[in-house]
Amino acid sequence: MAFMHFDESMQMIDDLAIKNYKTKQLPLMESQGFILAEDIVADHNSPEFPTSAMDGYAVIHKDLSLGRLHIGSINPAGSDLKEEVVSGMCIKTFTGSLMPHGADTLIPIENVKVDGDEIIIKTEVPQGFSVREPGENYAKGQMLIPKGTKIDFPQIGVMASLNIPQVTVYEKPTVAIISTGSELLELGEEQTSDAQIRSSNNYILEAIVKKYDGVPLQLGCIKDDKETITKNISDALNKADIVVTTGGVSVGDFDFVKDVIYELGCDVVFKGVRVKPGQHIMVARKEDKFIIGLPGFAYSSTVTALLYLVPLIEKLQQGQSAMHRVNATLKEPFIKRAKKAEFTACNVSLEKGRYYVDFEGKKVGSSAILTNMLGNVALLVTSEDDTSKEIGDEVSVLLFG
Ligand SMILES: Nc1nc2c(c(=O)[nH]1)N[C@H]1C(S)=C(S)[C@@H](COP(=O)(O)OP(=O)(O)OC[C@H]3O[C@@H](n4cnc5c(N)ncnc54)[C@H](O)[C@@H]3O)O[C@H]1N2
Numbered sequence: 491m492a493f494m495h496f497d498e499s500m501q502m503i504d505d506l507a508i509k510n511y512k513t514k515q516l517p518l519m520e521s522q523g524f525i526l527a528e529d530i531v532a533d534h535n536s537p538e539f540p541t542s543a544m545d546g547y548a549v550i551h552k553d554l555s556l557g558r559l560h561i562g563s564i565n566p567a568g569s570d571l572k573e574e575v576v577s578g579m580c581i582k583t584f585t586g587s588l589m590p591h592g593a594d595t596l597i598p599i600e601n602v603k604v605d606g607d608e609i610i611i612k613t614e615v616p617q618g619f620s621v622r623e624p625g626e627n628y629a630k631g632q633m634l635i636p637k638g639t640k641i642d643f644p645q646i647g648v649m650a651s652l653n654i655p656q657v658t659v660y661e662k663p664t665v666a667i668i669s670t671g672s673e674l675l676e677l678g679e680e681q682t683s684d685a686q687i688r689s690s691n692n693y694i695l696e697a698i699v700k701k702y703d704g705v706p707l708q709l710g711c712i713k714d715d716k717e718t719i720t721k722n723i724s725d726a727l728n729k730a731d732i733v734v735t736t737g738g739v740s741v742g743d744f745d746f747v748k749d750v751i752y753e754l755g756c757d758v759v760f761k762g763v764r765v766k767p768g769q770h771i772m773v774a775r776k777e778d779k780f781i782i783g784l785p786g787f788a789y790s791s792t793v794t795a796l797l798y799l800v801p802l803i804e805k806l807q808q809g810q811s812a813m814h815r816v817n818a819t820l821k822e823p824f825i826k827r828a829k830k831a832e833f834t835a836c837n838v839s840l841e842k843g844r845y846y847v848d849f850e851g852k853k854v855g856s857s858a859i860l861t862n863m864l865g866n867v868a869l870l871v872t873s874e875d876d877t878s879k880e881i882g883d884e885v886s887v888l889l890f891g
């Protein structure tokens with residue numbers, strides 16, 4: 491099967507339609523970090539009534555020219571004052587108090603001198619000064635937070651002010667993680683042969699899932715044995731919304747994962763993309779569940795998880811992309827090595843509002859070099875039609891958010 495263009499594979503992920511989204515209700519204070527599954531619309535004005543924004547005296551503006559006003563009464567915040575301001579008088583009013591009826595302006599304490607039960611106007615203020623009009627913060631019917639927003643402190647605050655104790659959110663998808671490879675040792679497992687290597691893939695994937703709003707279900711490492719792989723993937727598919735595997739997707743005699751995915755009766759969205767690293771990537775679906783077969787190499791599985799797994803986690807929650815592309819200037823030449831879309835680990839720095847890219851400390855070699863992901867890392871993105879680049883050239887860089 492011919493490998494597809496990287497952009498086409500991205501478009502196919504984008505076009506995947508979800509039939510039934512999973513949502514749930516959460517108490518407001520447990521909803522931080524979830525994605526909102528309902529529009530939040532104001533059901534009242536804030537403030538509901540004209541409210542004082544300073545400590546001072548509520549007056550009728552045209553009375554300021556009288557120079558002196560009688561203090562009729564006192565109106566602390568929280569009191570439901572019935573008395574009205576009439577010409578020639580004022581009511582002492584505080585920050586957060588409702589403006590008394592009749593008054594249109596609040597003259598601050600600093601602008602007057604108190605003389606017995608009267609105030610003397612020292613410095614006038616314009617009409618309406620320090621009066622918060624109804625709807626100043628938000629107006630009844632106003633759409634405040636659209637569905638699809640990730641809930642963080644500003645949303646929590648605004649929803650609290652709207653008296654929303656329960657909120658409908660998308661469930662974070664459960665992502666089952668399986669690494670395949672008979673050579674793999676889990677964390678802490680004793681090494682018994684020189685042919686064994688320590689697995690990093692299933693752990694880095696768990697961390698990626700957590701960072702990008704999924705719930706990881708760590709299933710560890712399994713052997714390159716077709717029966718074991720079949721059983722583990724089909725069990726995982728029952729328990730999770732997304733199953734992600736690493737290894738076993740290329741052309742070796744023991745690369746069973748791709749065959750198992752076909753044999754489980756999944757619809758293969760694509761298999762094989764002109765991308766480096768990760769050309770053997772496989773994405774399949776079974777109704778609203780997904781299986782992603784990532785290549786075994788540590789750098790490949792990490793990059794392809796960011797490119798394909800993260801958007802699927804976001805898609806199941808109607809979320810927005812946490813990663814974004816920016817333009818940057820090359821501080822070193824970049825040698826284009828493959829006629830594929832390439833994602834090359836680079837160092838990114840921000841200087842005077844511009845991003846710069848260099849490759850200091852980054853090794854050129856196989857897709858096993860996971861340490862290239864350390865440091866202030868981002869991915870330099872080039873397309874299959876790009877050629878090598880020079881110092882000073884503008885390039886596109888993917889930041890991890
Ligand atoms: N004849 C060909 N050989 C290979 C091709 C090809 O097209 N023709 N493609 C190469 C590319 S590109 C990649 S990427 C790998 C992908 O192979 P698999 O996905 O089948 O992965 P494995 O062979 O199982 O493993 C590859 C490599 O990664 C190590 N590995 C595996 N799992 C882990 C883990 N959990 N943690 C850390 N490292 C892991 C494994 O030991 C191998 O060294 O195929 C190329 N070959």
Ligand code: MOO
Binds near residue numbers: 767768770
């Ligand atoms: O798929 Mo491989 O990741 O290009 O090394």
